[in-house]
Amino acid sequence: MMAVNRNFVLFLSFTCVVTLLIGLKEIQIKNKNSEVQIIVTAETNHETTTNPKRETKQETGQNNNAKRQWEYKQEERKQAVREACRGQDRGYLLDRLLDLPSRLGHLLVDDGHRTIYCYVPKVSCTTWKRVWAALTGKLKASKLYESPNASPHYLTKKMSLLGQKLSREELRQKLLTYTKFLVVRHPLERLLSAFRNKFESNSRDAKVFKRVYGAKMIRKYRRGTGSPSENLTSAEDLEEESAKKTGEGVRFSEFVSFLLDKKDLATVNEHWRPYESLCHPCAVSYDVIGKYETLEEDSERFLRLIGAPEGLHFPRYAPTNTSALLRFYLASVKPGRLAKLMMAYQRDFQLFQYDGVDVPRDKRL
Known part of the structure; x- marks a missing residue:
């Protein structure tokens, strides 16, 4: 009986050992499967994270291509300037400028980035002066678009190249070695933009321009404004007489006549x-020659070229409808005078690859 019990105990012990070994083996297999699963998952994640890199390379290629196209366009613009200036000695002309440095009054300088910007009124110069103020530290970048429109103009003297009171040689060195930038637009669009801003708006600035320039234009070029004031009878006559003093209601054709008489x-x-x-x-x-038609790209690439702070960008802007209105305003100008106007600004057309405007007779007012 004792032998049977002993055998039974041995059998139970053997069974427990075998069961324990089988359990341990299953645990090892599960752990190995888990390791395999982790490795597979890691590899899958690795493949997933590499996809954006491939996309980035593709985007980089596209960006490089766009940059090359922009550089080609820039070279084309600069070549047009060289062609228009052919026959003129650049060194001699620069010496003449240095003889009368006051003619460089539209050049702003940033010594930190070794760059110069020539601002042109009515070609986004207010916005560019604002960016330049941030670039030179005269205006906090965070406050760039919170300041009134007039404030960048008040900072112009502080940013001016002439404001540094440089010697002739120092001025020459900066003009020769700094990265130089300007922005232009179609010459007649710029004229129209100036006319609408200074003679058709009701801003404080416009009121000054109307009194200083507009009144003279009306007195000199408007027919029927020479009658003596005592002979005025109608409301229209009184309005015309008032216009000779206030400059209100200047016509574009009168503005053109004013320019052609200069x-x-x-x-x-x-x-x-x-x-x-x-x-x-x-x-x-x-x-770098920027154009109003490609203003955002030209401005952004210039800022990156000079190493401007990464957070400083030329803002998005809504293009004006000046170009769409140009033909309408030009229609009020006689064909002969329009031809003379384009001749007066022919150098601007030649230098910066702009075409003249032909207004058909049936479009004229």
Whole structure:
């Protein structure tokens, strides 16, 4: 009986050992499967994270291609300037500028980024002055678009190249070695933009322009404004008489006549002075020529080129409808005078690859 019990105990012990070994083996298999699963998952995740890198390379390729196209366009623009300036000695013209440095009054400088910007009124210069103020530390980038429109103009003297009171040689060195930038637009669109802003708006600035310039234009070029004031009888006559003092209601054709009567457009108000008289592209070699039509791209690439802070960008802007209105306003100008107007600004057309505007007779007012 004792032998049977002993055998039974041995059998139970053996069974327990075998069961324990089988359990341990199953645990090892499960652990190995888990390791395999972890490895597979890791590999899968690795493949997933590499996909964006492939997309980034593709995007990089596209960006590089876009940059090359932009650089090609820039070279084309600069070549057009060189062609227009052919036959003129750039060194001689630069010396002439240095003889009369006051003509460089539209050049702003940023020594930190070794760059110069020539601002042109009515070609987004207010926005660019604002960006330049942030670039030079005169305005906090975080407050860039909170300040009134006028504030960048108040900072112009502080950012001016002439404000540094440089010696002739120091001025020459900066003009020769700094990265130089300007922005232009179609010459007649710029004129129309200036006219609408200074003579058709009701801003404080416009009221000054109307009194200073508009009143003279009306008195000189408007027919029927020469009658003596005592002979005025109608409300229209009284309005015309008032216009001769206030400058209200200036017509675009009168503005054109005013410009054509000027012997030298290099001395007129900066808002309608030619590009050549503001920025001197035959004397100063500009590295980047921006255009109003490609303003955002040109501005962004220039900022990156000079190493501007990553957070500083030229803002998105809503294009004006000036180009759409141009033909309507030009229709009020007689064909002969329109031809003379384009001749007066022909250098701007040549330098920056702009075509003249032909307004069909049936479109004229």
